[in-house]
Amino acid sequence: xxxxxxxxxxxxxxxxxxxxxxxxxxxxxxxxxxxxxxxxxxxxxxxxxxxxxxxxxxxxxxxxxxxxxxxxxxxxxxxxxxxxxxxxxxxxxxxxxxxxxxxxxxxxxxxxxxxxxxxxxxxxxxxxxxxxxxxxxxxxxxxxxxxxxxxxxxxxxxxxxxxxxxxxxxxxxxxxxxxxxxxxxxxxxxxxxxxxxxxxxxxxxxxxxxxxxxxxxxxxxxxxxxxxxxxxxxxxxxxxxxxxxxxxxxxxxxxxxxxxxxxxxxxxxxxxxxxxxxxxxxxxxxxxxxxxxxxxxxxxxxxxxxxxxxxxxxxxxxxxxxxxxxxxxxxxxxxxxxxxxxxxxxxxxxxxxxxxxxxxxxxxxxxxxxxxxxxxxxxxxxxxxxxxxxxxxxxxxxxxxxxxxxxxxxxxxxxxxx
Numbered sequence: 001x002x003x004x005x006x007x008x009x010x011x012x013x014x015x016x017x018x019x020x021x022x023x024x025x026x027x028x029x030x031x032x033x034x035x036x037x038x039x040x041x042x043x044x045x046x047x048x049x050x051x052x053x054x055x056x057x058x059x060x061x062x063x064x065x066x067x068x069x070x071x072x073x074x075x076x077x078x079x080x081x082x083x084x085x086x087x088x089x090x091x092x093x094x095x096x097x098x099x100x101x102x103x104x105x106x107x108x109x110x111x112x113x114x115x116x117x118x119x120x121x122x123x124x125x126x127x128x129x130x131x132x133x134x135x136x137x138x139x140x141x142x143x144x145x146x147x148x149x150x151x152x153x154x155x156x157x158x159x160x161x162x163x164x165x166x167x168x169x170x171x172x173x174x175x176x177x178x179x180x181x182x183x184x185x186x187x188x189x190x191x192x193x194x195x196x197x198x199x200x201x202x203x204x205x206x207x208x209x210x211x212x213x214x215x216x217x218x219x220x221x222x223x224x225x226x227x228x229x230x231x232x233x234x235x236x237x238x239x240x241x242x243x244x245x246x247x248x249x250x251x252x253x254x255x256x257x258x259x260x261x262x263x264x265x266x267x268x269x270x271x272x273x274x275x276x277x278x279x280x281x282x283x284x285x286x287x288x289x290x291x292x293x294x295x296x297x298x299x300x301x302x303x304x305x306x307x308x309x310x311x312x313x314x315x316x317x318x319x320x321x322x323x324x325x326x327x328x329x330x331x332x333x334x335x336x337x338x339x340x341x342x343x344x345x346x347x348x349x350x351x352x353x354x355x356x357x358x359x360x361x362x363x364x365x366x367x368x369x370x371x372x373x374x375x376x377x378x379x380x381x382x383x384x385x386x387x388x389x390x391x392x393x394x395x396x397x398x399x400x401x402x403x404x405x406x407x408x409x410x411x412x413x414x415x416x417x418x
Contacts, residue, residue, distance in 0.1 A: 208317065211317075332352065
């Protein structure tokens with residue numbers, strides 16, 4: 001009897017334990033149900049952080065791609081669709097394959113858009129993706145307003161640019177502004193590639209500098225003076241020959257910029273000017289002084305008709321004879337310039353003019369009268385000589401008309417009359 005009672009007690013004990021176990025399992029199920037959302041949320045949060053870090057790593061790869069001096073194909077450019085992922089992949093700029101860059105860990109395509117900026121614009125890039133399992137790629141409408149000037153970690157556009165079932169908290173975004181990097185590139189090109197050419201141009205002798213025919217040249221162009229040809233920085237960072245545009249004494253040195261940059265880039269330029277002072281002008285002045293000396297020694301005093309009798313070199317720095325053209329009591333001297341062609345004072349010809357006023361003023365400073373354009377030296381001499389002959393022929397007559405005789409004698413002398 002006692003044994004049967006013990007068995008019943010044992011069975012009753014086992015039944016109580018089973019109920020208790022069921023209760024415990026129920027409690028655990030309830031707790032698990034309560035904890036699941038929190039656990040999933042923590043997983044999503046970790047995935048969001050991981051995706052943000054991945055986008056920032058890609059952005060840094062784009063920055064490195066843009067600044068890569070060793071690769072003319074990328075220096076100063078941003079990756080473009082559809083090859084943006086292959087440009088960065090395989091450890092060149094971002095770890096992983098193109099597929100790793102193109103999609104995130106949840107196999108959702110990452111969104112990439114740039115303003116395809118050339119070197120004249122501030123490059124802007126937006127990278128974005130979301131972590132919603134089974135979701136679709138970021139819609140293209142995102143591009144319209146989401147390229148901003150600052151890097152942000154949340155959707156800068158607002159919910160309206162995403163699909164209705166996509167929460168902005170599921171999205172990670174990096175907006176990349178490469179304006180500081182662009183400034184670095186421009187300054188580097190100016191300092192290392194353009195400024196040496198500016199220095200070469202400004203170091204040219206002034207007459208050679210001014211004498212180069214106006215136009216646009218590669219710096220290795222055979223039409224340029226030898227001292228401008230083939231400087232060590234003859235090409236830009238992208239392998240294009242630097243160009244020189246000359247207008248008068250002003251030069252513009254230009255880099256065409258990276259691939260895709262518009263022609264006549266207004267950003268990568270430097271200006272130069274011909275050095276002050278002009279060797280050719282000094283040559284002109286020596287010839288001018290010889291002409292004035294010949295006029296002073298002539299009788300009657302007049303400008304020479306040509307260079308005959310002048311003991312001065314009358315060739316320009318390019319070996320051409322200077323052209324001399326008297327005009328009244330003034331004259332012009334013309335150099336044909338480096339091409340040796342008579343362009344009538346145009347193109348690369350250099351014209352030096354000595355006006356009537358300058359000639360008369362020159363002789364006035366010497367105390368010598370030089371006839372103006374309306375005065376005939378011959379008739380002036382005849383008038384002075386006639387007065388002297390008629391009124392001052394004897395000592396008595398000279399004394400009686402001393403003042404007038406003296407005036408006419410001085411005029412006769414100053415005119416260089418025979």
